[in-house]
Amino acid sequence: MTSGPYSSDTAPLAHSDVLVLDYLAALWAATEDLEPDLRDELMTTVADYIAMRRAAGADPQGDPSPVLRRLGSPESLAAAARRGRMPAHLRRPVTQVAVPAPVPSSGTEYAGLALLAAGTVVLPVISPLAGLLLISGSPRWSAGQKTAAWVLTAGPVMLGFALVLAAIAFGGGPEALVVAYLMMVGGAFVAGLSLLPGLSSRRTYPQGY
Known part of the structure; x- marks a missing residue:
């Protein structure tokens, strides 16, 4: 049954x-x-x-x-x-804001840092200038960071030129040229180091910020 x-x-x-x-x-x-x-x-x-x-x-x-x-x-x-x-x-848990993934760095940004930090050894003025122009067009760094890089690079260059002119005017030896070269290279290298952490940044900055 x-x-x-x-x-x-x-x-x-x-x-x-x-x-x-x-x-x-x-x-x-x-x-x-x-x-x-x-x-x-x-x-x-x-x-x-x-x-x-x-x-x-x-x-x-x-x-x-x-x-x-x-x-x-x-x-x-x-x-x-x-x-x-x-x-x-x-209550349902509030959806957590996802942590943005690191923004992939472009080849232009790497090239700019390379010209700024390494290229300055070969071309102390032209190479850092080209690197800074590339970096200035990237949204990865803020306007303050870019300005600081320009100051760190341009300041030693101006002082180096002043030192060279003084050496020429007052009959200075080759030591002045060496010091001027080291100043130009050192300033650009420090500027490159200051921008290096930005390559792993998780955000980008709108132009003008």
């Missing part, structure tokens, strides 16, 4: 499942005066919350009483819904 749906061989519900069903039944009864859509939303949210918490526990089929206590009584949930707000522990 085939067993009916309510025959004695139907597997009984676990005690933990009975507790959850009793809680949901009590919540359904406590919210009978709510708008149907709001009532359905609350029931779905609570049921999902219970299922998520139980699945995250060490024993998904274990005692759900701690989860139900955290929810509060069905009456308190119904009262909160009547006031037009969802209890804090049932």
